[in-house]
Amino acid sequence: MATTPDYTCTLHGTHLPARIDRALVAALPSLSRRCIRRALDQGGIYLNRRRVRVASRLVFGGDAVEIFLPTTSSRQPAPQLGRGDILYHDPDLLIINKPPCLLSQATRQQTVAHLIPAVRQLLPECDTLHIVHRLDGETSGAIMLARNRPTAVFLGQQLRERRIKKQYLALCAGIPTWTRHTEHSHLSPIAKDLGTVSVADQARAHTREARTRFTVLTSASACPVALLKCEPHSGRSHQIRAQLLHLNLPLLGDKKYSNTRPLLPANAAALTSAHHLLHAHRLTLRPARRREPISVQAPLPTNFRKILTVLGIRAV
DSSP states (O other): OOOSOSEEEEOOSTTOSEEHHHHHHHHOTTSOHHHHHHHHHTTOEEETTEEOOOTTOEEOTTOEEEEOOOOTTTOOOOOOOOGGGEEEEOSSEEEEEEOTTOBSSOOSOTTSOBHHHHHHHHOTTOOOOEEOSOOOTTOEEEEEEESSHHHHHHHHHHHHTTOSEEEEEEEEESOOSOSEEEEEEEEOOOOTTTOOOOEESSOOTTOEEEEEEEEEEEEOSSSSEEEEEEEESSOOTTHHHHHHHHTTOOBTTOTTTOOOGGGSOHHHHHHTTSOOSEEEEEEEEOSSTTSOOEEEEOOOOHHHHHHHHHHTOOOO
16 A cells, blocks of 8 residues: 655645646646546545545645555556446436445555546546445445535435435345344444454444344255345444344355355355455435435346355345
8 A cells, every 4th residue: 555645745826726636737747637637536636634536626825735646557457337337327316336346435555446437437427426325345236426516415414314225135144033133233433453343232432323124035045044135224334244243144255254155165155255245236215306216226246146046046
């Protein structure tokens, strides 16, 4: 991971305030506007220590900028998006079927691909995109991208008020003793050293309430594996993964929270090494204030379908 920026500068001049892309061209003549726009897309530009992705963002005299440029020789290839991955598209909102192992947003590690550049490569007309919510890197499925700030604010309000309904599909190790169960937990923040959350037995100062309804859809006949529908009422980091582990039903392929390979037939175990088996299957929401609700369903990724076939589980 690059910890030292390739360029740093403090902006000044009579031309300010100005758009950040134009201001940086003036401040750093060795960088082209195209290069700066690419760095914005890749999440490699920080304004006063906060990432900025929008080229039209205004900057002022005294603003500090750090630029991290991706190196083309070490950049990892991005999972490709195709037209079939566009689940919903209007002037205000995109819903994309995110493939597993494509990050929702950029990190300082510029060799790792993420969603927004992949969408812009597919849809160059989408100049402004706002991440409304996130999916874990290995989690596939439906993810919303607002095409303007008012839509991002409106959808964010719906999320906070829990009016957007989400359904996930999860393959877990073990067969639940129940058909339906609502798990009410208190989750810690993500630990910086391990990158995981833990479940507390009761509410504490640093925990956040998390509630998920789990429903058993079907199970494998040859080994203890179940396909669950997961409906989170809250949207905490790693919520479903941590709660499944707490229920002794760890998510298949989850490298952070469990090792379920020994429980599986060899051909299924090999498939779980690619990514964990959690998929954002359906979103139900109002795309705009004066629009009727829509329901969007994301097809399962190829590897998920292969594992279901190997295990003899009928895909939903």
